[in-house]
Amino acid sequence: xxxxxxxxxxxxxxxxxxxxxxxxxxxxxxxxxxxxxxxxxxxxxxxxxxxxxxxxxxxxxxxxxxxxxxxxxxxxxxxxxxxxxxxxxxxxxxxxxxxxxxxxxxxxxxxxxxxxxxxxxxxxxxxxxxxxxxxxxxxxxxxxxxxxxxxxxxxxxxxxxxxxxxxxxxxxxxxxxxxxxxxxxxxxxxxxxxxxxxxxxxxxxxxxxxxxxxxxxxxxxxxxxxxxxxxxxxxxxxxxxxxxxxxxxxxxxxxxxxxxxxxxxxxxxxxxxx
Amino acid sequence: xxxxxxxxxxxxxxxxxxxxxxxxxxxxxxxxxxxxxxxxxxxxxxxxxxxxxxxxxxxxxxxxxxxxxxxxxxxxxxxxxxxxxxxxxxxxxxxxxxxxxxxxxxxxxxxxxxxxxxxxxxxxxxxxxxxxxxxxxxxxxxxxxxxxxxxxxxxxxxxxxxxxxxxxxxxxxxxxxxxxxxxxxxxxxxxxxxxxxxxxxxxxxxxxxxxxxxxxxxxxxxxxxxxxxxxxxxxxxxxxxxxxxxxxxxxxxxxxxxxxxxxxxxxxxxxxxxxxxxxxxxxxxxx
Amino acid sequence: xxxxxxxxxxxxxxxxxxxxxxxxxxxxxxxxxxxxxxxxxxxxxxxxxxxxxxxxxxxxxxxxxxxxxxxxxxxxxxxxxxxxxxxxxxxxxxxxxxxxxxxxxxxxxxxxxxxxxxxxxxxxxxxxxxxxxxxxxxxxxxxxxxxxxxxxxxxxxxxxxxxxxxxxxxxxxxxxxxxxxxxxxxxxxxxxxxxxxxxxxxxxxxxxxxxxxxxxxxxxxxxxxxxxxxxxxxxxxxxxxxxxxxxxxxxxxxxxxxxxxxxxxxxxxxxxxxxxxxxxxxxxxxxxxxxxxxxxxxxxxxxxxxxxxxxxxxxxxxxxxxxxxxxxxxxxxxxxxxxxxxxxxxxxxxxxxxxxxxxxxxxxxxxxxxx
Numbered sequence: 062x063x064x065x066x067x068x069x070x071x072x073x074x075x076x077x078x079x080x081x082x083x084x085x086x087x088x089x090x091x092x093x094x095x096x097x098x099x100x101x102x103x104x105x106x107x108x109x110x111x112x113x114x115x116x117x118x119x120x121x122x123x124x125x126x127x128x129x130x131x132x133x134x135x136x137x138x139x140x141x142x143x144x145x146x147x148x149x150x151x152x153x154x155x156x157x158x159x160x161x162x163x164x165x166x167x168x169x170x171x172x173x174x175x176x177x178x179x180x181x182x183x184x185x186x187x188x189x190x191x192x193x194x195x196x197x198x199x200x201x202x203x204x205x206x207x208x209x210x211x212x213x214x215x216x217x218x219x220x221x222x223x224x225x226x227x228x229x230x231x232x233x234x235x236x237x238x239x240x241x242x243x244x245x246x247x248x249x250x251x252x253x254x255x256x257x258x259x260x261x262x263x264x265x266x267x268x269x270x271x272x273x274x275x276x277x278x279x280x281x282x283x284x285x286x287x288x289x290x291x292x293x294x295x296x297x298x299x300x301x302x303x304x305x306x307x308x309x310x311x312x313x314x315x316x317x318x319x320x321x322x323x324x325x326x327x328x329x330x331x332x333x334x335x
Numbered sequence: 336x337x338x339x340x341x342x343x344x345x346x347x348x349x350x351x352x353x354x355x356x357x358x359x360x361x362x363x364x365x366x367x368x369x370x371x372x373x374x375x376x377x378x379x380x381x382x383x384x385x386x387x388x389x390x391x392x393x394x395x396x397x398x399x400x401x402x403x404x405x406x407x408x409x410x411x412x413x414x415x416x417x418x419x420x421x422x423x424x425x426x427x428x429x430x431x432x433x434x435x436x437x438x439x440x441x442x443x444x445x446x447x448x449x450x451x452x453x454x455x456x457x458x459x460x461x462x463x464x465x466x467x468x469x470x471x472x473x474x475x476x477x478x479x480x481x482x483x484x485x486x487x488x489x490x491x492x493x494x495x496x497x498x499x500x501x502x503x504x505x506x507x508x509x510x511x512x513x514x515x516x517x518x519x520x521x522x523x524x525x526x527x528x529x530x531x532x533x534x535x536x537x538x539x540x541x542x543x544x545x546x547x548x549x550x551x552x553x554x555x556x557x558x559x560x561x562x563x564x565x566x567x568x569x570x571x572x573x574x575x576x577x578x579x580x581x582x583x584x585x586x587x588x589x590x591x592x593x594x595x596x597x598x599x600x601x602x603x604x605x606x607x608x609x610x611x612x613x614x615x616x617x618x619x620x621x622x
Numbered sequence: 623x624x625x626x627x628x629x630x631x632x633x634x635x636x637x638x639x640x641x642x643x644x645x646x647x648x649x650x651x652x653x654x655x656x657x658x659x660x661x662x663x664x665x666x667x668x669x670x671x672x673x674x675x676x677x678x679x680x681x682x683x684x685x686x687x688x689x690x691x692x693x694x695x696x697x698x699x700x701x702x703x704x705x706x707x708x709x710x711x712x713x714x715x716x717x718x719x720x721x722x723x724x725x726x727x728x729x730x731x732x733x734x735x736x737x738x739x740x741x742x743x744x745x746x747x748x749x750x751x752x753x754x755x756x757x758x759x760x761x762x763x764x765x766x767x768x769x770x771x772x773x774x775x776x777x778x779x780x781x782x783x784x785x786x787x788x789x790x791x792x793x794x795x796x797x798x799x800x801x802x803x804x805x806x807x808x809x810x811x812x813x814x815x816x817x818x819x820x821x822x823x824x825x826x827x828x829x830x831x832x833x834x835x836x837x838x839x840x841x842x843x844x845x846x847x848x849x850x851x852x853x854x855x856x857x858x859x860x861x862x863x864x865x866x867x868x869x870x871x872x873x874x875x876x877x878x879x880x881x882x883x884x885x886x887x888x889x890x891x892x893x894x895x896x897x898x899x900x901x902x903x904x905x906x907x908x909x910x911x912x913x914x915x916x917x918x919x920x921x922x923x924x925x926x927x928x929x930x931x932x933x934x935x936x937x938x939x940x941x942x943x944x945x946x947x948x949x950x951x952x953x954x955x956x957x958x959x960x961x962x963x964x965x966x967x968x969x970x971x972x973x974x975x976x977x978x979x980x981x982x983x984x985x986x987x988x989x990x991x992x993x
Contacts, residue, residue, distance in 0.1 A: 066672045066692065067511055068521035070428045077421035080413075081439050084488055088454035089442075091464050095457045134363060141360035145353055153361065155604040159368050161543075162596035162603075164550025165448075166570040167589040170577050171371040174378060181370065206367065238349065267447025270552035270570070274577070287449035291557060294453065299462045306450045313445050509705035512672050517719035517774055518693040527722070531709040 092310070095303035104304050112280055113289060113305065119200060120286040121312065124265035127204035131261045132254055134205075135212025142213070143220040157213050160206055165270025172203055173275040195277025200285065203271040208261030215257040219250060252328045259320035266313050375593045379586035390587035398564045399572035399588065402480070406555075406568060407548040410487040414544055415537070418495025423529075425496075426503040427511070437500075443492050448553025452486045455558050459485075478560030483568065486554040491544045498540035499533055502614065506532060535610040539603065546599040550592055623648060624669075624687070624778075624810070629678035631664055631834075638664040639675060640834035646812065651804050653821035654814045656831035657857070662814045663702075663782055665831070669812065670699050670780050695778075698771030698809075702782040704763050706755040712766050713738050713751040719774035741769040744803075761792040768800075772807075779804075781813035785820060797824055818858050822846060830854050851979040852969055855895040862896050862939050866968060876934035878910050878962055880985040889970035893977050896963040898927070898942040902987075903959050904951060909987075911962035914939060916955060921945060928953070930961060963987070 099107065107113060142154050160168065176183045176193035186193060193199045223246070231241040269287040276283040286309055293302035380387055390396065421440060425433060443451065457463050459476040469476060476482045510532065514524040530537075552570040559566045561575060569588055576585035606614060624646040631639040638661045646652055654662040667673040668680070671692030680687040687695070707715050716738045720729055729737065742748045745765035755763055764784065771779060784800070785793045801824055804811050815821050821828045822842040829839045830853070838850035849855040856863070866875045868890045872883050875894065905911035918929035926948050930939040939961065947953075966985045969977035 065428065066515065066674075067427050067508060068515075068524070069423060070430075073420040074424040074428070074430065077417060077424050077436070080417045080420075081436070081492075084485070084492060085439060085442055088458050088489070091457040092450070092454045094464070137356065138360045138364065141357050145357050147357055149361075151604075153364050155600055156364060156368050158600055158603065159372060159596065162546050162550075162599045163372070164552060164570050164573075164589075164592045164596070166552040166573045167375060167550070167592050167596075168371060170573065170585060170589060171374045171378075174582075175371055175374050181374070182366070206371070209367070238352075263445050267445075267450065269447065269449050270556075274574075287447050287553065290449050290453060294456060294557065297462075299457065299460070302453055303457055306447075306453045309447055309450055313447070317445055509701050509703060510707055512670075512692075513699065513701055513705040513707075513770075514718070514722070515692045516670055516672070516695075516697055516699045517722065517770070519718075519722040520693070523722045527718070528707055531707075 089310075092303055092306055095300055096307040099300040099304050103300070104308075107301055107304050108308060112284070113286075115281045116284050116286040116289045117308070117312075119197060119284065120266055120309075121316075123197065123200050123204050123285075124208075124262050124268075127201050127208055127265045128258045128262040130201070130205050131208050131212045132258050135209065135216060135257055135261075136250070136254065139213045139216035139220055143217055157210050160209050165207065165268070166274075168206060169203065169271040169274035172199075172206060172271065176202065176275065194275055195279070195283065197276075197283050199275035199277070200272055200283055203275050204265035204268055207268050207271050208265045211260040211264065212254065212257030215253045215260065216250065219253040223249060252324055255320060255324045255327055259317060259324070262320070263313055263317055266316065267309065372593060372597075375586055375589050378582060379590040381586075382583055386583050387587050387590075390581075390584040391591070393584070395564050395567070396572060396584070396588055399567050399569045400591070402483070402566070403549050403568045405480070406483050406487050407545055409484050410491055410548045411541060411545050413488055414491055415495050415541060417492065418497075418499055418540060419533075419537070421496045422499035422503050422533075425500055427508050440493055440496050443489055448490060448551065449557055451489045452554035452557025455482055455485050455489070477558050478562065478566060480566065482558035483555055483566060486558045487548050487551055490551050490554045491547045494544035494547065495537065495540035498536045498543070498614070502533060502536045532613075535606060535613045539606050539614050542599055542602055542606070546596065549595060623683055625679075625681045626665075627679055627681075629665070629668065629675040629680070631661070631668070631673070631675045637661075637834045639668075639678075642678070642831075642834070642836055644829060644836060644839065646810060648810055649808050650810060651801075651824065651826045652810075652812045653825035653828045654812065654831060655816070655818060655821040655828050655857075657816055659833075660831040661834040662816075662831045666780050666782055666812065666814050669778075670697055671695050696774070696776050698774060698776035698779045700764070700767045700771050700779070700781040700784055702786055704755075704767040704787075706763060706766055706770070708755055711752050711754055712742070712747065712758070715755070715766055716741055716769045716773050718770060737773060738769075741773055744772075745769045760788050761796060764788065764796065768803075777810065779809045779811040781811065783815055784813055785815070785817070793820075800824065822858070830857065832857070847965075848984060849895070849967055850982065852893060852895070852977045855967055860898050860940060860942075862898065862901075862937075864894050864896075864935060864937050866892050866894050873968075875912075876932065877912050880966065880968075881988065884983050885970055885981060889972075889981070891975075892968045892970045892983070894966050894968045896966050898940045900964045900966075901930075901939065901941040902962050902964055903928075903941060903943065903953070905960040905962040907960070909962060911960040914959050914961040916953065916957045916959060919948070919953065919955065921948075930959065932961070 096104075108117075138157065142150060142157075173194055174180050176186070176199060178184065178187050178192075178194070180194070183194060191198070193202055227245060227249075228241055231245045232238075236244065267287060269285070269291075272285055273288055276285060276288075278284050278288055286305065290302045290305050290309070293299075293305065421436070424430075425437060456477055458465060459469060459482065460466050461470065461477075463477070476485070510528050511524055514528045519527065549568075550570055551568075552574070555568055556571055556574070559568070559571055561567060561571060563575070567575060569592055573585050573589045573592070576582075576588065626642060626644045626646070629639045629642040630637075636659070640661070642661070642665060654665060656662045664673060668675055668688075671690070674688060682690075707718065710718065717734050720734045720737065723729075738751070739748075742751055745768055747762060747765055747769070750758065750762065755766065758766065764787075768784075785796060788796065797820060813824070822845070825842060827839060828842055828845050830837045830845060832853045838845060838854050840848075845854065846858055849858060855861050864875055866873045866880070868874075868883070868887070871879070873880055873892065902911075912932045912934060914930040914932045916928060917931055920927040920929070924945055926943050926945050928941040928943065930941055931937070932939060941961070943951075943953075953959075964987045968983040968985065969979060970981045970983075972978055
């Protein structure tokens with residue numbers, strides 16, 4: 062073997078791999094093993110049960126919708142924080158990370174209280190016929206909350222690195238402001254937006270703490286997939302919980318792979334446009 | 336940038352657009368982020384300061400605080416050592432399977448917290464791989480403190496490594512090579528050159544790792560068993576009190592966690608502002 | 623005495639060192655000169671103990687140098703970007719190598735302090751000792767790096783592109799200063815550079831490298847005047863290239879023909895090189911020469927660069943003359959001149975059209991008439 066100049070390869074590599082193996086890989090192997098216990102038929106029966114399907118649909122569908130909402134709002138907030146100067150900008154900029162820092166259980170009970178029929182927001186929304194707490198809408202709200210920082214934080218560095226002169230060139234060529242935005246700026250931001258979307262999506266699919274309080278957890282209606290796993294565990298259906306866990310794991314990997322493909326495609330597209 | 340100059344030059348319709356966009360963004364941030372935060376404190380003090388202090392001084396609350404500190408005190412240093420070792424191996428050497436190692440380090444971010452707890456139940460629980468053996472020897476991991484620590488370690492594993500890898504990659508190994516040529520031993524090189532160069536990024540990683548470790552709910556809730564006074568960390572105590580309609584008590588404990596979040600954000604902002612270039616660009620942390 | 627023999631080093635996809643052998647004498651100032659990717663930095667890093675060859679050996683006074691770890695080689699290294707410890711002051715940087723010694727061989731605090739002070743004065747940085755590297759200019763950083771390397775009293779000084787990151791003026795001043803320092807200390811010094819002027823001016827001996835091989839080793843004047851290979855001809859200094867063919871009466875390129883044939887008829891074609899200052903502009907009609915058209919004159923201070931065109935070869939030639947010669951010869955744009963080389967380096971081409979370095983022919987005009 063080649064002599065290495067800097068010391069510590071064996072120690073650091075060995076430790077990292079051993080630690081990773083014990084903390085991450087061994088438990089995941091146990092998950093796969095236990096899940097295989099219910100067999101293929103059992104898995105199909107489990108996944109095609111109406112209640113499971115409804116829960117998965119809510120977790121995945123809700124996460125996709127929440128991530129899309131976050132792309133729009135994140136673009137607005139990121140743009141305003143990077144491009145405009147106004148009092149309190151730094152404070153609001155720091156505030157963006159709140160959903161990362163605030164424990165999910167705290168966010169969960171705070172959102173529930175806020176949107177309950179006697180809450181600060183709920184009491185205004187309810188007369189308009191908008192019920193948030195204890196409905197699927199509440200699930201979306203919590204998912205938007207936890208995924209919010211991702212789009213803003215991936216967008217900000219790209220936005221501030223964006224050359225002003227490209228926009229000025231577009232305008233000097235006679236483009237309207239909105240044309241410049243949609244034809245010049247947005248395509249350049251597309252890869253970052255997609256990354257932010259993917260991260261927000263991955264986060265929301267598996268979200269548990271902030272959702273369960275506001276969801277009300279009504280079977281077939283506002284029950285998310287992670288909660289189903291917890292319930293199966295409480296009923297000592299370990300194999301069922303494991304199978305559902307594997308399904309969720311594969312689902313989030315599948316989404317991540319899909320999005321990374323999209324990202325590569327959009328990057329190529331952006332490069333060709335540049 | 337010269338945004339201010341720019342906005343002075345532009346015509347009034349465009350300035351109106353700027354104003355509308357700013358107002359929209361701020362209204363959203365206020366309603367969506369500031370309001371929930373305010374709710375926590377308002378609800379906690381709804382019945383005044385007396386009941387608030389009362390709620391925090393209850394033995395269950397105190398033991399939850401203790402347990403949370405204990406779990407973080409074990410999980411965070413473990414992940415610091417792992418993060419430094421992994422970053423050293425990943426950025427200073429070439430080896431086969433490097434990309435795979437990187438992917439595995441990021442893995443816990445894309446796993447649902449509930450699944451993160453579940454895997455330990457499947458490993459050490461009554462029906463798990465090592466369950467019968469552990470039971471036979473009288474060792475409890477699930478529904479006990481070791482399980483809480485393990486689940487927390489799993490969830491917070493990537494934080495430190497993820498801060499350090501891009502920074503150490505961009506710093507390169509020239510300074511360490513210089514130290515070697517000047518006669519430094521491996522540990523001298525590490526403590527005198529490597530560590531001082533990554534200290535702020537390390538602190539940043541520890542900060543995020545700690546915030547997550549203390550606030551983790553999903554993974555911990557699966558392995559805890561919710562035994563009052565024994566296996567309930569602060570977020571679990573919040574949940575239990577809330578579910579028992581003990582709102583002031585729940586928000587009182589929640590306010591402590593929210594305070595931790597605010598301190599984390601403040602220190603984080605300070606670090607970014609003061610040592611931004613020594614922390615390096617980083618992708619936002621997950622879950 | 624340092625003996626490098628048959629060193630090979632391969633990185634993924636390219637050969638950094640390809641059978642390199644070289645002897646380095648104590649106290650000599652050696653330059654490793656070559657374009658980027660020529661393997662010169664790899665060679666330096668192997669000497670520093672920061673890389674290892676796939677095969678080959680390095681002996682120091684007969685002992686296996688490669689088996690000695692970097693920290694025990696008694697080497698001072700100046701890195702390309704200096705690699706100063708950014709969290710330490712200038713003084714702490716310089717003292718680093720002394721402070722990390724095991725306590726038995728570590729000098730006392732006061733001794734370290736005194737040695738650092740001496741070095742600060744030597745590199746003309748007294749008064750800047752408490753600054754951090756980011757508060758210094760490029761030239762100052764380079765001198766800190768040098769002082770840090772010298773503090774451990776090395777047997778050998780290795781410098782990787784020592785002037786690469788500096789601007790032109792500082793560069794020339796530091797070069798002279800480094801040369802003086804070398805003479806004062808008497809250390810074996812080896813430096814890597816891609817700048818031929820730097821190598822020729824500073825070094826006792828220059829090793830020209832290309833694609834992992836050493837093309838030529840020798841004193842600067844030999845490298846310049848007697849280049850061993852076509853690569854050295856083209857890499858060092860400016861040069862005009864043309865081809866010569868063998869005819870009935872010997873080799874020739876249009877009107878110009880060198881006397882004799884050292885190859886005795888074995889080759890029919892050769893590639894030839896002549897330096898701009900080796901062109902005679904007013905060749906007497908008794909001697910063979912080219913008819914050249916003067917296209918441009920670029921006046922650069924004491925020297926004038928002339929752009930010539932030889933129609934019979936369809937060849938652009940560059941010639942250098944002293945500026946005062948312009949008026950002496952009455953040179954004017956559009957003039958026709960009789961141009962002939964005074965000295966030419968030729969390499970014959972083998973059957974595949976590859977030049978053969980080992981068959982080099984250096985031709986000089988027989989009667990050196992003043993230009």
